[in-house]
Amino acid sequence: xxxxxxxxxxxxxxxxxxxxxxxxxxxxxxxxxxxxxxxxxxxxxxxxxxxxxxxxxxxxxxxxxxxxxxxxxxxxxxxxxxxxxxxxxxxxxxxxxxxxxxxxxxxxxxxxxxxxxxxxxxxxxxxxxxxxxxxxxxxxxxxxxxxxxxxxxxxxxxxxxx
Amino acid sequence: xxxxxxxxxxxxxxxxxxxxxxxxxxxxxxxxxxxxxxxxxxxxxxxxxxxxxxxxxxxxxxxxxxxxxxxxxxxxxxxxxxxxxxxxxxxxxxxxxxxxxxxxxxxxxxxxxxxxxxxxxxxxxxxxxxxxxxxxxxxxxxxxxxxxxxxxxxxxxxxxxx
DNA sequence: TATTGTTATACTCTATAACTATA
DNA sequence: TATAGTTATAGAGTATAACAATA
Numbered sequence: 001x002x003x004x005x006x007x008x009x010x011x012x013x014x015x016x017x018x019x020x021x022x023x024x025x026x027x028x029x030x031x032x033x034x035x036x037x038x039x040x041x042x043x044x045x046x047x048x049x050x051x052x053x054x055x056x057x058x059x060x061x062x063x064x065x066x067x068x069x070x071x072x073x074x075x076x077x078x079x080x081x082x083x084x085x086x087x088x089x090x091x092x093x094x095x096x097x098x099x100x101x102x103x104x105x106x107x108x109x110x111x112x113x114x115x116x117x118x119x120x121x122x123x124x125x126x127x128x129x130x131x132x133x134x135x136x137x138x139x140x141x142x143x144x145x146x147x148x149x150x151x152x153x154x155x156x157x158x159x160x161x162x
Numbered sequence: 163x164x165x166x167x168x169x170x171x172x173x174x175x176x177x178x179x180x181x182x183x184x185x186x187x188x189x190x191x192x193x194x195x196x197x198x199x200x201x202x203x204x205x206x207x208x209x210x211x212x213x214x215x216x217x218x219x220x221x222x223x224x225x226x227x228x229x230x231x232x233x234x235x236x237x238x239x240x241x242x243x244x245x246x247x248x249x250x251x252x253x254x255x256x257x258x259x260x261x262x263x264x265x266x267x268x269x270x271x272x273x274x275x276x277x278x279x280x281x282x283x284x285x286x287x288x289x290x291x292x293x294x295x296x297x298x299x300x301x302x303x304x305x306x307x308x309x310x311x312x313x314x315x316x317x318x319x320x321x322x323x324x
Numbered sequence: 325t326a327t328t329g330t331t332a333t334a335c336t337c338t339a340t341a342a343c344t345a346t347a
Numbered sequence: 348t349a350t351a352g353t354t355a356t357a358g359a360g361t362a363t364a365a366c367a368a369t370a
Contacts, residue, residue, distance in 0.1 A: 016228065016236040020220045020285055025292055025304075026198040027217065028311040031238060033195050035314055036188040052360080055189065058182045066178065069328065074178040076196060078362060083330060097329095105328040105369045123182055130187055134314070141310055142187075148299060148307045149190035152197055214337080231351060240339060245353060259352095267346045267351040327370070336361080343354070 036133065043129040047122045048092075052077075052085055054122055057111065060095055061119045065108040067100070094118060198295065205291040209284045210254075214239075214247055216284055219273065222257055223281045227270040229262070256280060 021027045037051060044054055052075070059074055060066055068086065072079045086109070089095045094115030097107040111119065134142055183189045199213060206216055214237070221236055222228055230248065234241045248271070251257045256277030259269040273281060296304055 016221060016232055017224050018221065018236065020224055021217065023308075024288065025296065025308065025311075026195070026202050026213065026288075028308055028315060029191065029195045029198055030213070031315040032311040033188070033191045034238060035317075036191055040188050050359085051188065051192070055183065059178060059180065062179050062182055067328080070178055074180065076193060077360085079329070080331080080363085081361060103328080103370070107329075126186065126188075134187065137310060137313060141306065144303065144306055145310045146185075146187065146190055148303055149187075149194040151299060152296070153190060153193040155197075212336085229351075239337085241352070242340085242354075243338060265347075265351080267344095269352075325370100328368085329366105330368100331364105331366075333364090334362085336359100338359075339357085341354100341356090344352085345350100346352100347348100347350070 036130075039129060039133050040126065043125050044122060047118060047125070049118075049122055053089060054126070056082070056085055057089060057094060057115060057119050058123065060089075060109045061111045061116055064110045067106045067108060069106075071109060089115070198292075201291055201295050202288065205287050206284060209280060209287070211280075211284055215251060216288070218244070218247055219251060219256060219277060219281050220285065222251075222271045223273045223278055226272045229268045229270060231268075233271060251277070 018027075040051055040054075044050060047054075049057065055075060056071060059071055063070075066074075068082055069079055072082045075082070086095065086097065090097060093112055096110050096112060098110060100106040100108050137145070180189075202213055202216075206212060209216075211219065217237060218233060221233055225232075228236075230244055231241055234244045237244070248257065248259065252259060255274055258272050258274060260272060262268040262270050299307070
């Protein structure tokens with residue numbers, strides 16, 4: 001909390017002090033995520049995908065037969081919000097919702113051929129765009145970043161292992 | 163992209179493979195941010211603050227006389243969205259909007275005594291909550307995390323300096 | 325009773341265009 | 348004409364309650 005010279009108004013181009021926020025991880029996390037998210041949106045636009053539809057598609061391709069509740073859990077979102085998202089992918093014939101014979105309440109999610117192909121292209125585009133966005137951040141720092149993020153995600157952070 | 167055994171449906175509790183996403187930084191960034199954001203919301207609730215109102219308040223306390231457009235730039239958001247946010251802080255008498263004599267279009271933002279005090283308490287709460295959330299992640303890893311996040315935020319990533 | 329997917333709904337955050345009053 | 352703040356509006360993303368079909 002800077003004891004700023006409260007008498008003088010900052011000029012129009014005065015830099016804003018973020019002294020207090022500089023140690024606030026959430027602040028940096030949000031800003032960094034915004035940058036990545038913006039790049040991701042541009043990258044996925046040609047495929048008519050957003051981060052959420054992309055993530056869902058990748059998870060379905062990687063886990064054929066997945067149920068909606070499992071996907072919702074994997075994506076850390078509520079079941080209702082997944083419905084419209086899957087409606088969109090299904091309407092575009094990228095995935096199918098197949099009735100599960102052994103449990104007629106559930107749907108098994110599968111990617112169509114078109115979905116699998118689109119996914120492959122999108123993954124490739126995202127990978128190379130992210131590669132470019134993270135240029136200058138070396139392998140070690142990148143691995144450390146992901147490792148730390150995963151520890152935060154997964155509840156903790158309090159575990160010993162990297 | 164795992165070549166999963168497409169024949170067998172995953173059982174209800176089967177773990178979902180995120181093989182493809184595991185290397186996708188945006189995915190981890192989002193999930194880690196969600197965890198931090200959830201903790202932050204709980205932490206700020208007693209103060210009747212959210213991440214955005216908290217961030218604005220801190221920046222105003224640290225930069226008395228700040229103008230709305232500067233604050234919007236500092237918070238990486240559009241000017242219109244700041245208005246309601248500041249309305250809220252002003253209605254609670256945590257900040258004031260003072261006319262700038264030299265430019266009667268602009269407002270100089272200042273925290274009131276109440277705003278400054280609330281800010282101080284909130285910062286303290288956030289700091290200790292974050293400390294607890296990031297337990298187990300040692301000083302070096304935490305510093306590395308923030309350093310890497312800042313490089314991503316600030317455009318790049320392509321710069322050499324830490 | 326509990327669970328799967330669904331509908332409806334509401335709230336937050338975000339983005340854009342257009343207005344006003346000043347410069 | 349350009350800028351500061353504002354209004355109105357629309358779009359995402361997210362969260363909850365309640366329902367039908369099924370277990």
